[in-house]
Amino acid sequence: MELTREIADQLNEVAYEFGFDQFDIREDYSGRGMYGRSVVALVGDGDDRDLDLVIGIAIGQGELEADAAKYLLQRRDSMGRGWVRY
Numbered sequence: 001m002e003l004t005r006e007i008a009d010q011l012n013e014v015a016y017e018f019g020f021d022q023f024d025i026r027e028d029y030s031g032r033g034m035y036g037r038s039v040v041a042l043v044g045d046g047d048d049r050d051l052d053l054v055i056g057i058a059i060g061q062g063e064l065e066a067d068a069a070k071y072l073l074q075r076r077d078s079m080g081r082g083w084v085r086y
Contacts, residue, residue, distance in 0.1 A: 003040045003075075003086050007068060011042065011051070014058045020050050029086055031077045041086035048076065048083040 008025045015022050021044070029041035042051060058064035076085045 015054045039086045
């Protein structure tokens, strides 16, 4: 399962509702080893633990399936001081 724009928007809504900074959504992320393939990604600064909390809240509220969360937690890249999850 890939991150979709719909799931990214849902996570941003949960982040906003619970007072977290919202994440940037990139619809055309292509990282190393992706050979030009583009995907939807969430991008943030600093540590990505806030995203883990938002994913947990979204699961608890029934807005995100646990299987989708497992996938989101596994695919990540570092961007210097920031992060990207896809």
